[in-house]
Amino acid sequence: MAEVLVFVDHVDGAVRKPTLELLTLARRIGEPVAVALGPGAENTAAALAEHGATRVLTSDASEYADYLVVPKVDALQAAVAAVSPAAVLVPSSAEGKEIAARLALRIGSGIITDATDLEAGDEGPVATQSVFAASFTTKSRVSKGTPVITVKPNSAAVEAAPAAGAVEALAVTFSAQATGTKVTGRTPRESTGRPELTEAAIVVSGGRGVNGAENFAIIESLADSLGAAVGASRAAVDAGWYPHTNQVGQTGKSVSPQLYIANGISGAIQHRAGMQTSKTIVAVNKDAEAPIFDLVDYGVVGDLFDVVPQLTEEINTRKG
Amino acid sequence: MSLRIVVTVKYVPDATGDRHFADDLTVDRDDVDGLLSELDEYAVEQALQISENSDDDVEITVLTVGPEDAKDALRKALSMGADKAIHVEDDDLHGTDAIGTSLVLAKAIEKAGYDLVISGLASTDGTMGVVPALLAERLGVPQVTLLSEVSVEGGTVKGRRDGDAASEQLEASLPAVVSVTDQSGEARYPSFKGIMAAKKKPVQSWDLSDLDLEAEEVGLEGAWTAVDSATERPARTAGTIVKDEGEGGKQLAEFLAGQKFI
Numbered sequence: 001m002a003e004v005l006v007f008v009d010h011v012d013g014a015v016r017k018p019t020l021e022l023l024t025l026a027r028r029i030g031e032p033v034a035v036a037l038g039p040g041a042e043n044t045a046a047a048l049a050e051h052g053a054t055r056v057l058t059s060d061a062s063e064y065a066d067y068l069v070v071p072k073v074d075a076l077q078a079a080v081a082a083v084s085p086a087a088v089l090v091p092s093s094a095e096g097k098e099i100a101a102r103l104a105l106r107i108g109s110g111i112i113t114d115a116t117d118l119e120a121g122d123e124g125p126v127a128t129q130s131v132f133a134a135s136f137t138t139k140s141r142v143s144k145g146t147p148v149i150t151v152k153p154n155s156a157a158v159e160a161a162p163a164a165g166a167v168e169a170l171a172v173t174f175s176a177q178a179t180g181t182k183v184t185g186r187t188p189r190e191s192t193g194r195p196e197l198t199e200a201a202i203v204v205s206g207g208r209g210v211n212g213a214e215n216f217a218i219i220e221s222l223a224d225s226l227g228a229a230v231g232a233s234r235a236a237v238d239a240g241w242y243p244h245t246n247q248v249g250q251t252g253k254s255v256s257p258q259l260y261i262a263n264g265i266s267g268a269i270q271h272r273a274g275m276q277t278s279k280t281i282v283a284v285n286k287d288a289e290a291p292i293f294d295l296v297d298y299g300v301v302g303d304l305f306d307v308v309p310q311l312t313e314e315i316n317t318r319k320g
Numbered sequence: 321m322s323l324r325i326v327v328t329v330k331y332v333p334d335a336t337g338d339r340h341f342a343d344d345l346t347v348d349r350d351d352v353d354g355l356l357s358e359l360d361e362y363a364v365e366q367a368l369q370i371s372e373n374s375d376d377d378v379e380i381t382v383l384t385v386g387p388e389d390a391k392d393a394l395r396k397a398l399s400m401g402a403d404k405a406i407h408v409e410d411d412d413l414h415g416t417d418a419i420g421t422s423l424v425l426a427k428a429i430e431k432a433g434y435d436l437v438i439s440g441l442a443s444t445d446g447t448m449g450v451v452p453a454l455l456a457e458r459l460g461v462p463q464v465t466l467l468s469e470v471s472v473e474g475g476t477v478k479g480r481r482d483g484d485a486a487s488e489q490l491e492a493s494l495p496a497v498v499s500v501t502d503q504s505g506e507a508r509y510p511s512f513k514g515i516m517a518a519k520k521k522p523v524q525s526w527d528l529s530d531l532d533l534e535a536e537e538v539g540l541e542g543a544w545t546a547v548d549s550a551t552e553r554p555a556r557t558a559g560t561i562v563k564d565e566g567e568g569g570k571q572l573a574e575f576l577a578g579q580k581f582i
Contacts, residue, residue: 011485068462068463068464068465068481068488068490069453069463069465070463073457093484094449094466094483095483097448097449097450097453098449098450098452098453098463098465100450101418101448101450101453101454101457102453102454102456102457104419104544105419105422105454105457105458106457109544110417110419110543110544110545111418111419111450111544111545112545113448113449113450114447114448126548130553131550132339132340132445133335133339134553135339135552135553136340136341136550136551136552136553137550137551137553138345138547138548138549138550138551139547139548139549140545140546140547140548141545141546141548142544142545142546143543143544143545143546144544144545145544177456177457177460177462180461180462180463180492180493180496181462181463181464181490181491181492181496182490182491182492183488183489183490184478184489184490184491185488185489186486186487186488186489187486187487187488188485188486189483189484189485189486189487196484197484198484202581226581226582244468244482244501244503245482245484250335250444250447251358251359251441251501251502258581259576259579259581269335269336270335273335273447280579280581281556281559282572282575282576284568284572288561288563293559293561294556295556295559296556296559296561297556297559297560298559298560298561298562298572298575299559299560299561299562300561300562300563300564300568300569300571300572301561301562301563301564302563302564302568303564306564306566306568306569307564307568307569307572308569309569310567310568310569310570311568311569311570311572311573312569313569314569314570314573315573315576315582318573318577318582319582
């Protein structure tokens with residue numbers, strides 16, 4: 001059976017959920033071979049093996065942390081040369097898409113980004129994408145070279161499928177371009193203890209109606225009662241009420257959780273572009289005419305300052 | 321010293337319009353008004369700020385690949401303050417994918433001459449966000465991408481990249497390819513004077529032969545990806561909407577419990 005390369009997103013050996021989803025999708029088109037780079041790469045093997053990786057190719061070098069993107073492209077290219085895979089799958093993070101793009105060009109292959117599903121087809125893997133603010137669903141193929149496909153978080157349910165997961169060292173020769181862009185400083189983001197926005201099963205968002213940074217505490221309390229991530233509309237971010245890294249929408253992050261709760265968000269097309277593929281959509285808004293109500297499974301026309309705290313209290317009571 | 325900046329921009333269908341596909345599964349450009357991709361305005365703005373903060377002689381060229389109407393996007397960038405424009409236009413470009421677009425842009429950038437390329441983080445239609453990385457790969461120069469802050473001094477570009485896990489400070493020697501996010505700074509509105517001045521600024525038109533490219537290398541034929549189908553997403557079935565009469569939060573909790581979220 002053909003092998004499929006899966007690029008591993010991990011933090012010091014802790015594998016992030018989108019990679020486990022990729023392993024599930026990879027098994028539909030072949031045998032997953034994982035590529036893990038940087039500090040802790042070898043520690044990823046157990047989690048990867050449990051989810052179907054037959055082999056785990058690892059490489060650690062200071063280049064991965066000290067320079068931007070290109071060293072990882074060099075490593076993935078070395079893995080492609082070593083494995084001759086049927087496809088290469090990469091998580092659809094900002095960096096993941098850049099790595100995938102440069103790899104595709106180097107190996108003479110087409111690239112598909114932000115796939116939301118993947119299946120085997122007669123002419124290679126077929127990727128589903130959601131386009132034009134999720135108003136259309138397309139099915140596409142890579143028609144030249146080894147398909148390079150990036151996949152959005154929450155595109156598949158994680159399934160365990162124990163495999164060998166044998167760790168093998170990957171030999172990487174860095175290119176002349178590898179040291180072109182230096183990382184001269186790095187400030188880790190302070191952990192909020194909440195799930196990462198794009199990976200979260202539930203997202204609770206606030207918009208213009210939240211009316212002030214201090215009021216976001218109401219949104220955070222609701223999120224915490226559900227174990228959810230917090231999102232914000234562009235209006236709320238531009239007003240300085242919440243960090244840009246939490247922005248949901250066309251110029252922010254695209255999310256597709258099981259449940260999306262929009263509070264004080266009118267639902268302009270730019271916001272809808274980032275959340276319309278959510279499975280269940282709920283909104284609380286004072287304005288009964290707000291376009292967000294066209295999308296909802298359940299909507300409450302009301303003041304979020306009344307509805308949201310009551311909802312949070314009710315959830316906490318029910319959880320007992 | 322002089323600094324030559326090329327800003328890549330895209331003419332895209334208005335996201336508030338009814339966007340759809342043509343019969344050949346390319347984006348239908350006839351039924352929806354186009355405009356300069358909003359995210360590219362930030363790239364133009366940063367080029368202008370680099371110019372304003374520089375002691376060097378800075379020349380800003382805006383470059384686009386697109387149909388006749390794409391000139392509108394160039395005019396907008398010129399009216400913001402860019403010096404000149406290049407429009408790559410050729411019937412054979414219809415249906416070109418991201419890999420092909422990066423080829424055409426890279427050829428045009430090399431022909432124009434450059435020290436710095438600045439792009440937006442993604443187009444607002446395709447939203448792939450891969451063209452800046454592809455340009456760096458093709459041009460063989462550093463990529464300094466997704467910057468929320470950028471500065472150029474003494475042949476070095478520096479910037480801040482805000483990722484999920486960390487905020488990184490980056491540095492590279494020119495020539496380089498930069499992309500900027502919408503956090504890099506509000507884009508200016510063209511002034512009346514700027515709009516009048518833009519009418520007199522030069523817009524060069526190049527076709528594939530000017531770039532030594534063959535038709536087979538671009539367009540639908542030359543694409544390395546194929547769209548097999550495009551289906552309009554069915555309208556969501558109307559949901560339940562209640563008016564809060566004092567119990568709205570509890571009613572919502574009941575719905576969430578019914579859906580097993582609680």
